[in-house]
Amino acid sequence: MSALDLVIVVDNKIRDLTGCVLLKRKLEELGLSVKLCPNGHEYEMLFFKPKAIIHNHMREKHKTEIGTLQKRIGVKTIVVPTENIMRENRDVMQLYVGKFWCEFNNIDLYISWGEVIRQVLIEDCGMPPDRVIALGSPRTDLFHPPFQEKKHVSEVKTVLYTSSHQYGSWAREVAMEKLIGCDFDKLTSFTVDEYYEEDRRAFIEHLESMRLAVKRFSNLKFIIKPHPFEDFEPYRKLEKDSRGCQNLKVEYSAPFNSIANEADMLIHAGTVASVEAWFMGIPTLCLEYFCRKSCHYPAMTAGSVRAQNIEDLFSYLSDFSKLQHDFAARQPDRERYIRRWLTSADGKRSEVIAKAVQERIGPYNHPSIFGVFSAMIERYGLLSTMRYYLRYWRRGRTGNFLPNFSKAHRQQWGDDTIAWLKRKVFTNDDLIQTERFIEEVYDKSSRRYEHAVALR
Secondary structure, eight states: OOOOSEEEEEOSSHHHHHHHHHHHHHHHHTTOOEEEEETTOHHHHGGGOOSEEEESOOOSHHHHHHHHHHHHHTOEEEEOOSOOOOOSOHHHHHHHHTTTTOOGGGOSEEEESSHHHHHIIIIITOOOGGGEEEOOOGGGGGGOSTTTSOOOOSSOOEEEEEOOOTTTTSOHHHHHHHHHHTTGGGOSSSOHHHHHHHHHHHHHHHHHHHHHHHHHOTTSEEEEEOOTTSOSHHHHHHHHHTTTOTTEEEOSSSOHHHHHTTOSEEEESSOHHHHHHHHTTOOEEEEOSSOOSSSOOHHHHHTSEEESSHHHHHHHHHOHHHHHHHHHTTHHHHHHHIIIIISOOSSOHHHHHHHHHHHHHTTOOOOOHHHHHHHHHHHHHHHHHHHHHHHIIIIITTSOOOOOOOHHHHHHHOHHHHHHHHHHSOOHHHHHHHHHHIIIIIHHHHHHHHHHHHHO
């Protein structure tokens, strides 16, 4: 039974998958054997006898359990987040790094995006400084080289709106269940009701602004991209209400990577997509209609032009040169943001992170299969352990534990259930799309950048 050096756990969004694929490539260039697997298959992964598992976070109950099991077996736990909580609210940052569930002594190496999160982990969570390093995110490499190949656009034709109201889009009872399930009710800086009310108000006001903008600016093409975990029903209603408008398209599944190049400007309400748009030279406009205590992103919003009401939004949609001028004036804010929250955005974060991981796992040996079975049987019993092993044998040895939604599954669960499940894991189609994106965009961009450097 062959052993792997590393297994990378991948979150649901294709953009996160692309960052993990880039990291996998750099690790393999260093001579390491690596496999990608979706969230939820951590136990089967142990039968690969990896030196380490790279998790996207450690803030849930099952993550704590797998981290404890890994510690006993001798499989190192490394965290390379695919999400970052870029808020000044330290209470929320603590929650997202695992305040309520994580056993921080289980983590052997945490690679944070920036120094702010590193300080939270050390000062608030008690992690030893040598186990936390700020190196940035592989995701920023998707838009390499930053601040180099800017789009030269004289007029706006296509407007992209990226929403991130993943709780405010749902009805109260559904949203409250989700929020409490994510421990928002345990925060002290605001109540879970306050969070929902703020997010709900922002969601309604922003979506209404886009509806009015679509009708008023018939000469512009609007692309609206909901967050993958939002309730899509309000967007379907928007499409229905705007049926007479030929300038609206709602992208439910297409990743940000594939549609950002179409955009001449980006409208957002505080998302990482805005930061990635900066690297592409796309002017960003932040809808900041009111101060949200629970979602406070002063450093992020400082890098964008701000619209404090719908009149501001319409003004910038009417005068693209004004948007470009005001956006250019905020370049120093964007550079400060990069240094504080992302460490660096030089197109080499995957490479830097891969080297740090290699150095950390280098001195260790693969665990024994006897140790894996012993710990699994003691913790979960013989029957469950054999189920995990059979899953490993049938799917993992030849693939990536990618889910196969067959015709029988569709008949049993229905298309709506299948569509929801696909939001939570990446599929083989996603992996093919990601590889294609890297080949067509990232590799070409790297070659153009290297050629430009050689000519200097």
